[in-house]
Structure formats: structure tokens, C-alpha cells
Amino acid sequence: MSANLNAVLRQHAEQQYAEELAELARQDKQARPANWRLSPWAVKTYLLGGQLENGFQISPKYIGQARLMEIAIATLATDRALLLYGVPGTAKSWVSEHLAAAISGDSTLLIQGTAGTDESTLRYGWNYARLLADGPSEAALVASPMLKAMRDGKLARLEEMTRVPSEVQDTLITLLSEKTLPVPELGIEVQAQRGFNVIATANNRDKGVNEMSSALMRRFNTVILPTPDSFDEEVAIVTRRVGELGHALALPAEKPALEEVRRVVAIFRELRNGLTEDGKTKLKSPSGTLSTAEAISVLGHGMAVAGYFSDGQLRAADLAAGLTGAIIKDPVQDKVVWLEYLKTVAKERDGWKDLYRACMDVV
Numbered sequence: 001m002s003a004n005l006n007a008v009l010r011q012h013a014e015q016q017y018a019e020e021l022a023e024l025a026r027q028d029k030q031a032r033p034a035n036w037r038l039s040p041w042a043v044k045t046y047l048l049g050g051q052l053e054n055g056f057q058i059s060p061k062y063i064g065q066a067r068l069m070e071i072a073i074a075t076l077a078t079d080r081a082l083l084l085y086g087v088p089g090t091a092k093s094w095v096s097e098h099l100a101a102a103i104s105g106d107s108t109l110l111i112q113g114t115a116g117t118d119e120s121t122l123r124y125g126w127n128y129a130r131l132l133a134d135g136p137s138e139a140a141l142v143a144s145p146m147l148k149a150m151r152d153g154k155l156a157r158l159e160e161m162t163r164v165p166s167e168v169q170d171t172l173i174t175l176l177s178e179k180t181l182p183v184p185e186l187g188i189e190v191q192a193q194r195g196f197n198v199i200a201t202a203n204n205r206d207k208g209v210n211e212m213s214s215a216l217m218r219r220f221n222t223v224i225l226p227t228p229d230s231f232d233e234e235v236a237i238v239t240r241r242v243g244e245l246g247h248a249l250a251l252p253a254e255k256p257a258l259e260e261v262r263r264v265v266a267i268f269r270e271l272r273n274g275l276t277e278d279g280k281t282k283l284k285s286p287s288g289t290l291s292t293a294e295a296i297s298v299l300g301h302g303m304a305v306a307g308y309f310s311d312g313q314l315r316a317a318d319l320a321a322g323l324t325g326a327i328i329k330d331p332v333q334d335k336v337v338w339l340e341y342l343k344t345v346a347k348e349r350d351g352w353k354d355l356y357r358a359c360m361d362v363v
Helices: 016-029 040-048 066-076 092-104 128-134 144-151 171-180 233-250 257-271 292-309 315-327 333-346 355-361
Strands: 081-085 110-112 123-127 141-143 155-159 180-183 190-191 195-204 218-222
Touching: 016 040, 016 092, 040 066, 040 092, 066 081, 066 218, 081 092, 092 155, 092 195, 110 144, 110 257, 123 128, 141 257, 144 155, 144 180, 144 190, 171 180, 180 355, 233 257, 233 292, 257 292, 257 333, 292 315, 315 333, 315 355, 333 355
Parallel strands: 081 195, 081 218, 110 155, 155 195
Antiparallel strands: 123 141, 180 190
């Protein structure tokens, strides 16, 4: 029985934006690489947003440098895999999902990299009941998302590449070079169909990072996704994603006022950069990354508090606990940083007294 999409906590990108993808496909007159649902032009429009000739509006999925998306899309049209690289919270997974949705119409061929990822997760496994009953056969083979993508000419997604053990990472070298996946137990190989490629994501801030070998890195074209360039750009990203989050979770709260979004973004940017926006005051930075994704999470948490325990209007008191939890990862070092910021910046800033008092109550 198919799931009721209205009851699903989080829809896949191709489900959530099905209307936009369908309209783009109807309007798309450009050349498409083999097995692509949309042309590179249409994929770019889907990611960056814009108005089609018939007036249909495509919402932006990525707010940032258009050139980075062009490079990523062009890479996937070649025989090189794509590596989206950057600090946590720079929309790597978000971009990966939407690229797969637009190009293959399927973002679910996903391998989540962890320290426990083994070769079978990337290659294939076995249905041991059938294996014991009938011996090695194609019927007993359990295809990995990578193998399915090769068979169907689609994109496979590999999240958090640098969390995968190095010896398992190198399983990809033959696959990406030869575009084949040998199955020696059956004496066969699976050859990739046109349209197959891999999108991997990685960040350099996780503890226990496994560096990729130079041999593997040569198989990827790397696109570094930066933190938002400007304050207004980050505010726009956070505002949009918080609105979508509140709608998806059906939170009984009003959409945050722009001023609250701007305050959270200002705090994160200033602590992240070690400098106030006006450039006048140097600050200590906490141990965490304070990414855009964490700002979205803080505001989402505040909406839940306001909706369920107050009148639904987001206020400083609803944000205080989430802000403090996001900033203080190290209970000693980060607490000093946060208190210093509150006393030297927040307390003295016009219109921030309510936020200062609310945060001081929970630190």
C-alpha cells in the first residue's frame, strides 16, 4: 500500500516538488544527456529558481553562487563523479538530493556513510536464506543502491564519504574508473548504463575523518560549497527553510518575524567569524560550526516552544534555550564565549535587551 504523502514526516524531493519538476519537463526544449529527466538548463533552473516562459514560478532550492551549480551539473554529465565538499551545514546533502531528483527523478538511491559502512553496503549483499537453499544465484543477490543506480542509469548518493573507512572508500576506485561492478561469486559483472554517476558529500570538521586517497580523489570533481557570502543571503535561506519546516511539521506557531530570524543569523555569523557585523568588536568563537542548518534548527525549536507552550508568536524566551544549546557544545570553553558575547554585544545592542535577559536566564 502506498504511503499517504500528507502523513509523511519528510517527503523526498521528487515528491515535494513534483509539480515543479513536471512543469519543467513540459517546458524543457534543451538537449538532455542519456537517461536524464531534464536538460542541464532545466536542472539549473530547478535548483536556483526562476520564472518559466508561461509564467510558472520555480522556487529556489539553493541560494548562492550560480556558477557552483553549473559546475556540479556539468560534472554529472561527464564520466567524473561529483564531490560536494565544505563545512557542516552548507547544504551539501540538500543539493545532492535535489540534483538526483531533477536528473534521475529518484533521490532515494542513498548510502549513508558511517564508521560501520562495509564493502557490501557499496557493492551488494546476499539473501542468506536463498543462498543456503539454492546456492549463489542472481535471485539471492541483494543489490546495493550503487548497483541499482548502475543498472538503471541513475545517480547514486554517498553521504559523509570521509566517515567511511579508507579501505572501503577504495572499493569505489574500480567502480568509478571502469564503470563496472564485478560479482566474482557468480562470474559476472554489472556494467553501468548511461546516466549513471555518483554524488558524494564530505566535510572536514568531523572528528575521526578518514582522508580520501589521492587515487580516489582523482575520480571526483570537487565543488566546495561555502557558507553564505552575505548576511542578507543567509537570512533569505533561513527564512525560507524555517517556513518549509514549520509547514512540514504542522507546528501551531506563526512564521517567525523577520527580526527574530535576523537576530539568530547575526549571532551565528558574528560568533562564527569572530567579529561583529560592523567590524568594530573582535569576538571569541565557540568550538561548534554554528552553521546555517543549525540556525534553522534553533528557529524551528523556538517555533515548537511558542506553538505548544505559548500563544504561537515566536519571542526571545522561546529562542533562548535553543540558542544556548547550539552554541555551548563544550560546557567550559563555550560557556565563557557565549557569556562574553551576551554581555559585550547583546546587552549593548538596541532592541536586544529581551534576548539578553532570556539567554542569561538559561545559561
